[in-house]
Amino acid sequence: xxxxxxxxxxxxxxRQVQHVYSARGAPAAVARVRTPAEVPEALAxxxxxxxxxxxxxxxxxxxxxxxxxxxxxxxxGQLNSVEYLGRRRVRLGPGARxxxxxxxxxxxxxxxxxxxxxxxxxGGLSTTGGIGLLGRRHGLTIDHLVSAEIVTxxxxxxxxxxxxxPELFWAVRGAGANFGIVTSFEFEAAAVPAVVHxxxxxxxxxLPDLLxxxxxxxxxxxxxxxxxxxxxxSFAQATVVFAGDSIEAASRALEPxxxxxxxAGGTSQRTSYATVPMTTxxxxxxxxxxxxxxGLVTHIxxxxxxxxxxxxxxGGTDMVHIRSVGGAINDRAPAATAYAHxxxxxxxxxxxxxxxxVFDAAWEPVHALMDGMYLSFETQxxxxxxxxxxxxxxxxxxxxxxxxxxxxxxxxxNFDIAQRP
Ligand SMILES: Cc1cc2nc3c(=O)[nH]c(=O)nc-3n(C[C@H](O)[C@H](O)[C@H](O)COP(=O)(O)OP(=O)(O)OC[C@H]3O[C@@H](n4cnc5c(N)ncnc54)[C@H](O)[C@@H]3O)c2cc1C
Numbered sequence: 001x002x003x004x005x006x007x008x009x010x011x012x013x014x015r016q017v018q019h020v021y022s023a024r025g026a027p028a029a030v031a032r033v034r035t036p037a038e039v040p041e042a043l044a045x046x047x048x049x050x051x052x053x054x055x056x057x058x059x060x061x062x063x064x065x066x067x068x069x070x071x072x073x074x075x076x077g078q079l080n081s082v083e084y085l086g087r088r089r090v091r092l093g094p095g096a097r098x099x100x101x102x103x104x105x106x107x108x109x110x111x112x113x114x115x116x117x118x119x120x121x122x123g124g125l126s127t128t129g130g131i132g133l134l135g136r137r138h139g140l141t142i143d144h145l146v147s148a149e150i151v152t153x154x155x156x157x158x159x160x161x162x163x164x165x166p167e168l169f170w171a172v173r174g175a176g177a178n179f180g181i182v183t184s185f186e187f188e189a190a191a192v193p194a195v196v197h198x199x200x201x202x203x204x205x206x207l208p209d210l211l212x213x214x215x216x217x218x219x220x221x222x223x224x225x226x227x228x229x230x231x232x233x234s235f236a237q238a239t240v241v242f243a244g245d246s247i248e249a250a251s252r253a254l255e256p257x258x259x260x261x262x263x264a265g266g267t268s269q270r271t272s273y274a275t276v277p278m279t280t281x282x283x284x285x286x287x288x289x290x291x292x293x294x295g296l297v298t299h300i301x302x303x304x305x306x307x308x309x310x311x312x313x314x315g316g317t318d319m320v321h322i323r324s325v326g327g328a329i330n331d332r333a334p335a336a337t338a339y340a341h342x343x344x345x346x347x348x349x350x351x352x353x354x355x356x357x358v359f360d361a362a363w364e365p366v367h368a369l370m371d372g373m374y375l376s377f378e379t380q381x382x383x384x385x386x387x388x389x390x391x392x393x394x395x396x397x398x399x400x401x402x403x404x405x406x407x408x409x410x411x412x413x414n415f416d417i418a419q420r421p
Contacts, residue, residue, distance in 0.1 A: 025067025058121015094123030099279030118279030127176025136327025174338030215300025295370025316362020
């Protein structure tokens with residue numbers, strides 16, 4: 001007998017919890033925890049039950065691993081609190097969504113850079129990195145993490161911070177899912193009274209030219225600027241955020257972007273950061289089942305620009321997202337967190353709903369130029385991808401910690417660091 005709320009097939013509310021954003025599922029049980037104290041019990045229940053188990057916070061992961069067929073899901077969606085602790089400190093539950101977090105912090109003129117989607121959950125993003133639209137000014141989401149509480153494989157709670165279990169704190173910031181279930185996160189938010197939020201549409205005559213110029217303009221931009229470029233078969237558009245409240249300074253910083261080839265229109269407004277992450281609040285029905293491939297790169301040189309344009313033109317991918325990293329993200333040493341990629345300036349992600357072989361063939365020439373990878377944008381969890389996500393010294397350190405904190409390999413669902421090619 002368990003006190004945890006177990007939802008099983010056949011109950012009317014089961015339909016609301018069986019699927020996630022990127023997959024339809026049919027778990028035998030969903031253990032919906034109501035307080036952090038119930039997490040050890042939910043874990044024991046999942047480990048006793050037959051079949052696989054999954055951990056779910058927002059359920060908005062790109063890979064489809066937060067549900068399953070015939071196993072158990074530990075659902076943390078109700079642990080969605082946002083508590084202001086004073087002095088810019090904020091405690092978040094893993095089930096809170098980033099759009100909600102941004103709206104709660106806006107009246108305090110505070111923000112935590114997260115990502116471009118407000119539907120994404122705190123738990124998944126804060127255990128891997130957090131590449132957001134304030135990134136070049138304020139770093140990754142995990143760079144603002146001050147402490148966390150985690151239930152490890154033995155069912156025990158641990159507080160992690162620079163002074164409490166510091167090695168586990170290091171591992172949580174990039175490879176968290178390999179070490180346990182994080183039940184709360186304490187962040188130091190940044191003072192962000194306002195931002196200047198610009199959307200640009202392009203009708204590029206020659207895509208490689210736009211891509212190369214885009215890369216150069218971004219690398220040269222002041223750190224207040226962070227920008228994401230989205231390319232499809234018939235569109236190219238960008239979101240550019242200036243992390244400051246001076247319209248004049250923003251206009252100066254934006255000039256090189258509005259001067260890019262093929263700019264066909266745009267809007268710009270001074271606004272609260274809370275309006276930046278796109279939030280739909282739509283229920284999860286497995287509505288987005290695309291595959292993704294992703295990698296990081298330092299420069300978008302001619303070769304890379306041509307290969308990305310050819311990949312799109314081949315029809316082997318439906319969309320490409322180019323997110324800026326760099327700036328403050330690269331102020332941290334590679335060994336500071338388990339997310340170790342601290343010299344690259346761009347994250348490039350291809351998205352496909354077509355056949356896998358066609359997608360793989362289209363991606364390979366781009367992949368060949370990649371230098372590392374952010375695991376949250378990747379749907380393929382092979383041993384090779386684990387090596388791309390974690391450089392050798394990071395992986396070695398993570399594996400040692402795995403032996404200590406999860407010797408029986410309970411947490412293997414998300415980029416299992418024990419896998420070897
Ligand atoms: C439309 C869209 C846009 C995105 N944009 C960005 C972006 O701009 N920047 C960015 O960085 N990311 C972005 N992401 C990726 C996103 O950050 C990750 O997919 C993240 O894992 C989603 O978090 P979640 O809590 O909703 O995940 P879930 O689907 O709930 O969980 C995914 C996996 O994360 C692990 N996990 C979740 N919660 C915990 C926990 N509490 N403790 C330990 N492990 C846990 C588990 O392995 C789980 O299966 C985007 C995703 C989507 C779908």
